[in-house]
Amino acid sequence: MDDYESLLDRARSKIPEDAFKRSGERFQVPSVQLIVQGNRSIWQNFQEIIAILNRPGKEVMKFVSGQLATAGNFEGSTAIFNGKFSSEQVEDVLSRYIDSYVICPVCTRPDTSIEKEGNAYYLSCTACGAHTSIRPV
Numbered sequence: 001m002d003d004y005e006s007l008l009d010r011a012r013s014k015i016p017e018d019a020f021k022r023s024g025e026r027f028q029v030p031s032v033q034l035i036v037q038g039n040r041s042i043w044q045n046f047q048e049i050i051a052i053l054n055r056p057g058k059e060v061m062k063f064v065s066g067q068l069a070t071a072g073n074f075e076g077s078t079a080i081f082n083g084k085f086s087s088e089q090v091e092d093v094l095s096r097y098i099d100s101y102v103i104c105p106v107c108t109r110p111d112t113s114i115e116k117e118g119n120a121y122y123l124s125c126t127a128c129g130a131h132t133s134i135r136p137v
């Protein structure tokens with residue numbers, strides 16, 4: 001005999017697992033790993049993070065160094081900034097970058113790319129098709 005619970009279980013098992021994952025999915029970016037060496041700050045997992053963001057390192061570097069008001073360079077898979085910064089400071093700047101240049105403001109998903117049309121820049125979303133005007137980095 002079917003009781004309510006087993007009916008519910010059967011109904012649940014028919015929903016693809018993916019449906020649950022998608023509804024609660026969040027953009028997972030690892031924490032910034034940063035060490036200070038002398039008068040420089042070395043962002044150790046820079047390459048890993050820009051790969052997840054799917055953005056060119058040059059662009060992320062330009063934004064972060066601009067916000068930190070310092071100069072930055074690549075060295076292998078790391079990014080090095082002049083001056084002493086904390087990982088919290090860099091994470092804060094990075095999250096501003098993600099909000100402005102990665103997350104679609106319409107559907108809040110990160111499936112976007114930046115497109116340039118003339119002098120205008122757009123955040124183009126492959127998830128919902130939104131085309132949002134943005135300021136250049």
Ligand SMILES: [Zn+2]
Pocket residue numbers: 104105106107108109125126127128129130
């Ligand atoms: Zn979207």
